[in-house]
Amino acid sequence: xxxxxxxxxxxxxxxxxxxxxxxxxxxxxxxxxxxxxxxxxxxxxxxxxxxxxxxxxxxxxxxxxxxxxxxxxxxxxxxxxxxxxxxxxxxxxxxxxxxxxxxxxxxxxxxxxxxxxxxxxxxxxxxxxxxxxxxxxxxxxxxxxxxxxxxxxxxxxxxxxxxxxxxxxxxxxxxxxx
Amino acid sequence: xxxxxxxxxxxxxxxxxxxxxxxxxxxxxxxxxxxxxxxxxxxxxxxxxxxxxxxxxxxxxxxxxxxxxxxxxxxxxxxxxxxxxxxxxxxxxxxxxxxxxxxxxxxxxxx
Numbered sequence: 023x024x025x026x027x028x029x030x031x032x033x034x035x036x037x038x039x040x041x042x043x044x045x046x047x048x049x050x051x052x053x054x055x056x057x058x059x060x061x062x063x064x065x066x067x068x069x070x071x072x073x074x075x076x077x078x079x080x081x082x083x084x085x086x087x088x089x090x091x092x093x094x095x096x097x098x099x100x101x102x103x104x105x106x107x108x109x110x111x112x113x114x115x116x117x118x119x120x121x122x123x124x125x126x127x128x129x130x131x132x133x134x135x136x137x138x139x140x141x142x143x144x145x146x147x148x149x150x151x152x153x154x155x156x157x158x159x160x161x162x163x164x165x166x167x168x169x170x171x172x173x174x175x176x177x178x179x180x181x182x183x184x185x186x187x188x189x190x191x192x193x194x195x196x197x198x199x200x
Numbered sequence: 201x202x203x204x205x206x207x208x209x210x211x212x213x214x215x216x217x218x219x220x221x222x223x224x225x226x227x228x229x230x231x232x233x234x235x236x237x238x239x240x241x242x243x244x245x246x247x248x249x250x251x252x253x254x255x256x257x258x259x260x261x262x263x264x265x266x267x268x269x270x271x272x273x274x275x276x277x278x279x280x281x282x283x284x285x286x287x288x289x290x291x292x293x294x295x296x297x298x299x300x301x302x303x304x305x306x307x308x309x310x311x
Contacts, residue, residue, distance in 0.1 A: 098249070112249075112251065113249060113250045113251050115271060117271035118269075119269065119271070120271055120274075121271075122271070150269055151269075154268045154269060
């Protein structure tokens with residue numbers, strides 16, 4: 023962390039630093055949510071919010087993050103005065119709809135490594151928000167990821183069929199082909 | 201009834217209310233159960249952080265409902281439905297199924 027400029031850091035690099043710092047303290051996390059969209063869409067979508075899921079205690083997380091200057095604020099986020107991103111730890115399990123997620127990607131560099139949803143699961147996560155709340159922004163985010171990453175559209179269609187009777191998935195497929 | 205399982209009575213009250221009414225907000229529950237708003241707000245926020253509930257702003261009020269993406273929602277509702285059947289009728293009528301008008305009423309219409 024000594025030579026890292028947090029003012030100019032990318033969300034991907036920050037995620038790797040956080041993942042490694044927490045791992046040193048025995049805290050295993052998975053990055054979920056909008057930060058995955060940012061990373062997979064190569065920043066076509068900008069998120070300042072890094073959502074992690076862990077089964078470990080907040081006490082362990084606090085100790086680990088304090089070492090690198092992230093403090094727990096009253097709104098239950100971790101913030102750093104030099105960093106525009108903020109960190110949040112969500113309650114487990116890691117699931118999309120009724121399905122627990124067991125397989126993840128790991129992205130690594132000399133800065134560290136972080137476990138993250140696969141592009142396909144990241145898209146399913148956004149599509150679930152679109153289907154439940156008709157949130158068009160979530161649909162756009164799913165498209166952004168799908169256009170950059172290699173994904174299995176048939177797997178997504180099958181999932182949508184099982185979870186939602188295929189409802190609204192055609193919007194995704196149509197937009198993807200434009 | 202599920203108080204011991206959930207850790208406090210507010211949680212049980214919130215979940216039963218949502219089972220019956222779909223939506224709720226802190227002041228409404230505090231008035232209905234004659235408890236402090238702060239305690240209800242704290243419990244609602246705890247359930248939101250746990251992923252059980254979601255919330256939206258409706259004017260100046262934060263309205264809570266079940267999170268349709270909570271992976272155990274179906275099972276939680278089944279447990280709540282079963283437990284609700286065991287509640288005495290007086291409690292159901294007083295707190296969860298009061299006869300309040302739900303259909304619309306035109307603004308300014310005399311009572």
